[in-house]
Amino acid sequence: MSGPHKRPWNVIGKPSRRVDGRAKVRGETKFADDLYVPRMLWMKLLRSPHAHARIKRISKLEAEEVSGVKLVLTGEDMPIPFGILPVSQDEHALCLDRVRFVGDPLAAVVATDEWAAEEGVNALEVEYEPLTTIASPEEALATPEPRIHEYGDEGNVHKKVAFEFGDAEGSLASSERVFEDFFYYAGNTHLPIEEHATLAAVDPDGKLVVWSSTQTPHYLHRALAKVLGIPAHLIRVVATPNGGGFGGKSDPFNHEIACAKAALVLGRPVKICLTREEVFCVKKDGTIEGMTLETLLDGGAYWSYGVASTFYTGALQTVTYHIPRYGFRGCRAFTNKPPCGPKRGHGTPQPRFALEVQLDKIACELAIDPAELRLKQLAPSNSVTANWLRIGTMNLRQCIEKVVEGSSWKDRRAKLGPGRGLGLACSSYLCGAGLPIYWNDMPQTGVQLRLDRSGEVTAFCGATEIGQGSDHVLAACVAEILGLEPFDVRVVTGDTSLTPVDLGSYSSRVTLMMGNAAIQAAERARFLIADAASEKLGVPQDKLVFAGKRVFLAENPEKGLDWVAALVLAEAKHGTLGTVGSYKPPASPGHYKGAGVGPSAAYSYSAAVVEVSVDPANGWYRCEKIWIAHDIGVSINPVLARGQVEG
Amino acid sequence: MKNVHVALTLNGERVEVAFDPAKTLLEVLREDLGLTGTKHGCELGECGACAVLVDGVPVLSCLVLGVECEDREITSVEGLARGPELHPLQTAFADLGAAQCGYCTPGILCTAKALLDEKPQASRGEIAEALAGNICRCTGYLQIFEAVEEAAKRLREGSVRS
Incomplete structure (x- = not known):
């Protein structure tokens, strides 16, 4: 198509107020919980107090008799499983026969107001048979029975993946020095200030409408169609602006499906807003010759994004530095904890942290400036990594140079006296996954x-x-x-x-x-x-x-x-x-099983220098100052780009 | 429980409202008075999303009962603008990227307004201290602090714009 006259940009790159x-x-x-409609009912969920238990009996009678209660739903009302990945359809809107973490929902009560719904939940009688609880991935590996799920690779191992690109093991054997370290990354939660909320209603045409604080309305749409057994074109999902997401609103959730079901059964609008306590229950996380990496992920009780998360802990380790030979083994174990999914860089910051700390240890051991050690082996622009990721433009060099200059790194590093120092680390992330969650050509x-x-x-x-x-x-x-x-x-x-x-x-x-x-x-x-x-x-x-x-x-x-x-x-x-x-992103050059995780149309890069002081008496540390440089390509609106970087 | 009947001043207007006496001010504002600008983030007094001004003083509306507000003057985020014209704090927050997802914004605006009403020359340290009870997960706070400083400047200069 012949374009009109070329001219400089008038909008892109100029700081401005965002349109919203x-x-x-x-x-x-209007966030989801700000929506109030006439005749609206409220839903509350009964969540398991046990980390792992068989549900022997649920008695709904007492709850149904609570004044104001209109409906009680249990697992059998929605027996079709769902999950974000096509390979991992292992969740039920309400648990069928077993609860697998503290907070796993097993019943929903709908009533005329929030308190009546709460009272209804409290009136539900459940008989549980507690089962052995698995609290850590190490424990999961050592405890093959009882299995948290009857599937997965073996015992309580959800997924094991292994790759070797070039002779990584051989390169370790022939290297002058080999560095081996163990790193632990604590679990954490997304904590958006807005709690998850959903309003479901049947519109005047008899079609279902679901307003929800979701990052992924399309995937919720698919899950609703599947579990409710309704053709997708008869369901409308509206993603209300999210009051923060950070990955914590990117799965289809139990409460969204149960709320929709209740609206269909009752023919009235039904709303649920999770409490802060429930939000905590919903989701939380987990010259180089060659490198091998092993990751062990605490998966929690369900698959969620787990298969992808496991691959991601290995996939993007190769895009910052030139790593000619690379081996990776990942393992995600089931535990009786909330399922772990993506949070702020899906499976990437954790191994990145390990790689960067290890580089610092190498630099220290070999008496090389950590910035120089990184600069001398950056992955080149327009190259393909050992694991077949195509890197386009790559300006990590300028990022490192900027923060080194800004922090006076060369003059101040290791010269600030006891209890105070400068550290440097780099990172990279996707600009969108090359492939959709369910594979298709659209x-x-x-x-x-x-x-x-x-x-x-x-x-x-x-x-x-x-x-x-x-x-x-x-x-x-x-x-x-x-x-x-x-x-x-x-x-x-x-x-x-x-x-x-x-x-x-x-x-x-x-x-x-x-x-x-x-x-x-x-x-x-x-x-x-x-x-x-x-x-x-x-x-x-x-x-x-x-x-x-x-x-x-x-x-x-x-x-x-x-x-x-x-x-x-x-x-x-x-x-x-x-x-x-x-x-649609360009096709990836990788064609091995698992090559779908990692490719992206572009990678962004960042480098940071941090000045930290430590109180030797108690080990308390304080981050005194941070210098950060990002390679983000063209900034659409610098005000927003700055907010993303600082936030 | 039987409803109570309370009269109060809301954003400069006298209103009367009937509600369950167990309701918090937050619930009365959102559910009975239809003002959903005030957000609930935790309903535990931890996050500051529900901050409003009661007689000019910032309070966490999730920790105040509606019945305590008889004859009090309540200012919520809806009361900051004058008609279509934004309060200088609102203008600065919108222009300088201080609101990302916007969920903590109403509570922060109310808290910042109380600070600037009392201390038009508030320092960065005083701003940070005043907003210490308001959690924001998006911005990292710097753009918020800068927006409050900018608003303080505009207020001192007496300028307003939408």
């Missing part, structure tokens, strides 16, 4: 544009605003191409009935994928408008500039049309105006 900023500071952003994201004679442009995309600024990115990309301002573009996002599919706000994928789809859709719209405008103005399309809400001649800016006039011409010539764009 005004609503947020006025308290007018785009990972789509954008539709609607334009009309009023001058209005509406951009539709299934992406979910979780605070990161995706609504703004969508508006900014469209505005840039069409010569508008972001506030001139209305965005409609995260709605499975109104917007094209986007796989969700996870794996740092939205800006790259949705952004490219938005650009494509906007370029197609620009073509239609330029076509009509060039005819009117009697000039070739490639002489036209779209800027400042006008379409004009590059060499004679006076000659042109205002935006509305241009749209009127375009609508007259082409009929109702609408365009689409979509994006």
